[in-house]
Amino acid sequence: MELFIQQVISGLATGSIYASLAVALVLIYRSTDIVNFAQGEMAMFSAYVAWALIGAGVPFWPALLITLVGSFIGGLLVERVVIRPVEGRPELTIVIVTIGLFIFFNALAGWLWTYQVRGFPSPFPQRTLELGPVRAGLPALGIVAVVGIVVGLLFLLFQRTKLGLTMRAAAENPESSRLVGIRVGWMLALGWGLAATVGAVSGVLVAPILFLSPNMMGAVLIFAFAAATLGGFDSPVGAVVGGLIVGVSENLAGTYVDVIGADLKIVIPMAIIVGVLLVKPAGLFGSPAVERV
Amino acid sequence: MTTGERDLLLEVRGLHATYGQGAVLHGIDFDVPTGGVVTILGSNGAGKTTTLRALSGEVSTRGSILLEGENLAGRSTEAIVRRGVAHVPQGRGTFVNFTVEENLRLGAHLRKDRDGVRADMDRMYEHFPVLGERREQQAGSLSGGEQQMLAVARALMLRPRLLLLDEPSLGLAPMVTRELFAIIGGINREENTTIVVVEQNARLALDLADMAYVLEAGRIVMAGTPEDVRDDEAMASAYLGYAV
Ligand SMILES: Nc1ncnc2c1ncn2[C@@H]1O[C@H](COP(=O)(O)OP(=O)(O)OP(=O)(O)O)[C@@H](O)[C@H]1O
Ligand SMILES: [Mg+2]
Numbered sequence: 001m002e003l004f005i006q007q008v009i010s011g012l013a014t015g016s017i018y019a020s021l022a023v024a025l026v027l028i029y030r031s032t033d034i035v036n037f038a039q040g041e042m043a044m045f046s047a048y049v050a051w052a053l054i055g056a057g058v059p060f061w062p063a064l065l066i067t068l069v070g071s072f073i074g075g076l077l078v079e080r081v082v083i084r085p086v087e088g089r090p091e092l093t094i095v096i097v098t099i100g101l102f103i104f105f106n107a108l109a110g111w112l113w114t115y116q117v118r119g120f121p122s123p124f125p126q127r128t129l130e131l132g133p134v135r136a137g138l139p140a141l142g143i144v145a146v147v148g149i150v151v152g153l154l155f156l157l158f159q160r161t162k163l164g165l166t167m168r169a170a171a172e173n174p175e176s177s178r179l180v181g182i183r184v185g186w187m188l189a190l191g192w193g194l195a196a197t198v199g200a201v202s203g204v205l206v207a208p209i210l211f212l213s214p215n216m217m218g219a220v221l222i223f224a225f226a227a228a229t230l231g232g233f234d235s236p237v238g239a240v241v242g243g244l245i246v247g248v249s250e251n252l253a254g255t256y257v258d259v260i261g262a263d264l265k266i267v268i269p270m271a272i273i274v275g276v277l278l279v280k281p282a283g284l285f286g287s288p289a290v291e292r293v
Numbered sequence: 294m295t296t297g298e299r300d301l302l303l304e305v306r307g308l309h310a311t312y313g314q315g316a317v318l319h320g321i322d323f324d325v326p327t328g329g330v331v332t333i334l335g336s337n338g339a340g341k342t343t344t345l346r347a348l349s350g351e352v353s354t355r356g357s358i359l360l361e362g363e364n365l366a367g368r369s370t371e372a373i374v375r376r377g378v379a380h381v382p383q384g385r386g387t388f389v390n391f392t393v394e395e396n397l398r399l400g401a402h403l404r405k406d407r408d409g410v411r412a413d414m415d416r417m418y419e420h421f422p423v424l425g426e427r428r429e430q431q432a433g434s435l436s437g438g439e440q441q442m443l444a445v446a447r448a449l450m451l452r453p454r455l456l457l458l459d460e461p462s463l464g465l466a467p468m469v470t471r472e473l474f475a476i477i478g479g480i481n482r483e484e485n486t487t488i489v490v491v492e493q494n495a496r497l498a499l500d501l502a503d504m505a506y507v508l509e510a511g512r513i514v515m516a517g518t519p520e521d522v523r524d525d526e527a528m529a530s531a532y533l534g535y536a537v
Contacts, residue, residue: 162398165391165398165399166399168391169388169391169399172389172390173386173389175351175382175386176382176386176387178351178369178370178371178374179349179370179379179382179386180374180400180402180403180447180451181371181402181403181451182371182399182402183371
């Protein structure tokens, strides 16, 4: 039983990381119908920026803050410079552009920082808390807390502020939004900036676990896809719940299902993606193909 | 024409509009007097919706659209809205997943005067009591008539200088339509809002309007007072369904 609870806790920690990247995917998807295949690489690039800052002597938390602000601006610029010109083009065109971005960020990181795998400092002390018979690592709890705070802030932004209302409106109905004077294009760019910021959180949190390298986010992106698919690709709440479920089931299956072990874990997100698409394509929280009046 | 004595809020000259390759408006001229109600009549496909979309910068145009002397042609929709032009599109265009109250707040997106916005919301709930009863309800769950009222109220939250209404009667029961037109007329009188209303329901629109234009295949074929249209045999039989 203790083992089970410990596996659940560490599953929630990895699940939180998937959740934050899945939220980033969802933020862009629901406002532009674009699946940003470069989301993971953008997060990886952000993690490198944080690593470079820390290497230059900036303490972890200020380095994270600077990285998040930089990621926001970077995401905004990517939208304005790369995505804007192809807005409204066929989906395949846009998909190819985001794959181009994937390759660009991967190559740029490799060029700037080489493909050598590097250690990344964890901001959390490597201690365990004893809660009765259950032991929980502080890093795991810290990850859950950081993602919880980020998701909470996003929730407040979208549900409690005028800017959030405006962004949601622009995502739902661009035409009517223009007719009330909303600058829809800028709202989409803001969405990219926010997505890059949330994604950066996932990159910085996963780097101490997977170690930093330009290819670090490949598998994480697939787990995040599974999370977003499970939650419903247009629901941020779904992305969070999906991320947690994927993380926990990954851990439990790795522990209790012998054939899966550590190496075959990648089967799990694949199975989830295929399963959800077959059984309930809209996911747990997604809106089924929205009806237009 | 009778517009000579009044100030013109809007002067449209030589307006052409195209979707991709196809031209839909072939150089139309019309005037909208300040504080007046102008109706544009025409059968399906005549170009009524396109005319309003041209005024809001939603289609590519040639020609001039002067709002108090300033040319709106070629400007973005957001910029035109900023100049006080509110548009209720055909088929309502409400934010269906947002509450009634949120829809009104979105309508006031450009306004900075919080107290004024609050007061205007209350005023909308007076004009449209059903909306007041449903303020926390999702717009998508309202009836067609209620959604149309919400769309009009949402547009009014801008405090527009010019209100463009595209077939407000579409899909509404006659009684609801009459109620809506009565409210629109009241708003025009009480708040001096200038209105352009496009309608197939010519009878009600002519009752409301001071000026009428008839559009056929992208050209204005008649301009005059509502009486002129009612008295014209061909127009009356085409748009009012009776012979004079
Ligand atoms: N998005 C579009 N792309 C191409 N052609 C269009 C588009 N919208 C309208 N048209 C064409 O423009 C012409 C005028 O359409 P418009 O919608 O302005 O007519 P309308 O007078 O509003 O008709 P209705 O009373 O049916 O609403 C029609 O021939 C229509 O097929
Ligand atoms: Mg029309």
